Amino acid sequence: MESAALMWSVAAVTAAVFFWFVCIMGSAEVKGKRAVDLKMGSIRRDKVQDKYKQYWSFFRLPIETLNSSENVPAFVDTFYNLVTDIYEWGWGQSFHFSPSLPGRSHRDATRIHEERVVDLINARPGNRILDVGCGVGGPMRAIAARSGSDVVGITINEYQVGRARAHNRKAGLDGACEVVCGNFLQMPFGDSAFDGAYSIEATCHAPRLEDVYAEIYRVLKPGAMYVSYEWVTTGLYRAGDPEHVEAIHGIERGDALPGLRSQDQIAEVARRVGFEVIEERDLALPPAGPWWNRLKMGRLAYWRNHILVSILTILRIAPKGVVEVHEMLYETARHLTRGGEMGIFTPMHMILCRKPIDGDDN
Ligand SMILES: C=C(CC[C@@H](C)[C@H]1CC[C@H]2C3=CC[C@H]4[C@H](C)[C@@H](O)CC[C@]4(C)[C@H]3CC[C@]12C)C(C)C
Numbered sequence: 001m002e003s004a005a006l007m008w009s010v011a012a013v014t015a016a017v018f019f020w021f022v023c024i025m026g027s028a029e030v031k032g033k034r035a036v037d038l039k040m041g042s043i044r045r046d047k048v049q050d051k052y053k054q055y056w057s058f059f060r061l062p063i064e065t066l067n068s069s070e071n072v073p074a075f076v077d078t079f080y081n082l083v084t085d086i087y088e089w090g091w092g093q094s095f096h097f098s099p100s101l102p103g104r105s106h107r108d109a110t111r112i113h114e115e116r117v118v119d120l121i122n123a124r125p126g127n128r129i130l131d132v133g134c135g136v137g138g139p140m141r142a143i144a145a146r147s148g149s150d151v152v153g154i155t156i157n158e159y160q161v162g163r164a165r166a167h168n169r170k171a172g173l174d175g176a177c178e179v180v181c182g183n184f185l186q187m188p189f190g191d192s193a194f195d196g197a198y199s200i201e202a203t204c205h206a207p208r209l210e211d212v213y214a215e216i217y218r219v220l221k222p223g224a225m226y227v228s229y230e231w232v233t234t235g236l237y238r239a240g241d242p243e244h245v246e247a248i249h250g251i252e253r254g255d256a257l258p259g260l261r262s263q264d265q266i267a268e269v270a271r272r273v274g275f276e277v278i279e280e281r282d283l284a285l286p287p288a289g290p291w292w293n294r295l296k297m298g299r300l301a302y303w304r305n306h307i308l309v310s311i312l313t314i315l316r317i318a319p320k321g322v323v324e325v326h327e328m329l330y331e332t333a334r335h336l337t338r339g340g341e342m343g344i345f346t347p348m349h350m351i352l353c354r355k356p357i358d359g360d361d362n
């Protein structure tokens, strides 16, 4: 009798510990996605592993094929099907970095980095603002709430559209925020349709920056502002240094990038499509605190998450392939951190542009 009671107690404690591990420790920083809900986008459960292999096969294509505008959107879409749930669970609803701010939480730093956009493009109540590559809409909600503008987001990934719309409804912002599934290289909007636009860590997925900048230029009203936070290599990057090359390749492979651009190419491209460049600045430079701190500090959390996704896969709660995707993200986090520490990479090269009014001297 006593041993039965002991067994029951052990079972109850084990169940409680497991529940705590999965549902409490394993829950997203911004609640909304828990480890037990990892689905891997709109990929069928039994196809996750194949899609992961397909993702890697893109990198075996000849560089010209990989970089052609026809292939990249499909490759990026596959990537976001694989990672969106893990991002939401382990990072939150804003899929970007921000400078760390002394004494402020990551959540505050994220919001402040997003709200900076409002001032830069002078978004005001009643304006129609475009979010180019909107993810699940973390920035869009912060910007709409702060400015009183209506924000329209575009993403290539259908699964993100569903997630973003659900979050908008939950936040009571579905009146101000709209989400469209489409390709930012050929946007389904008329000319001069927006009073302002921004892109946060998204245009790095474009095979040719000219193509997306030209589209943004087309849909903006004359006089409207556009700001972008770009992923680029800095002037410290040396193509002959194996450690530099390893970090940059690691970033490209773990983040679905056809090839990182260098910092000094961005303004040139913006001018070429017709923009007037108002300001250009790396927001990662001091006094900003290291943006990679949040990635680095989480090493213990990564191991916890690795164990968690492994258990969930064994129990068949998470689809096969999640462990591999998680491993890929762990690797890319290492490369991103190295890139940040060596100062050869920044995810927040800010460029502020204006579409000239006819007759302006540009
Ligand atoms: C702008 C882009 C994405 C930037 C970041 C939001 C993501 C880049 C790397 C991601 C992560 C790495 C490690 C993951 C970890 C192993 C897991 O346990 C929990 C999620 C991570 C922290 C994940 C979260 C999102 C990133 C930081 C690119 C794609 C252009």
Ligand SMILES: C[S@@+](CC[C@H](N)C(=O)[O-])C[C@H]1O[C@@H](n2cnc3c(N)ncnc32)[C@H](O)[C@@H]1O
Residues within 6 Å of the ligand: 073, 076, 080, 093, 094, 095, 096, 132, 133, 134, 135, 136, 137, 138, 139, 154, 155, 156, 157, 160, 182, 183, 184, 185, 199, 200, 201, 202, 203, 205, 206
């Ligand atoms: C790293 S996420 C950033 C999302 C959002 N800006 C944020 O900060 O939370 C990049 C986004 O760009 C989108 N994207 C990439 N290539 C695209 C394309 N060709 N057309 C539309 N969206 C694209 C992805 O679907 C994803 O939503």
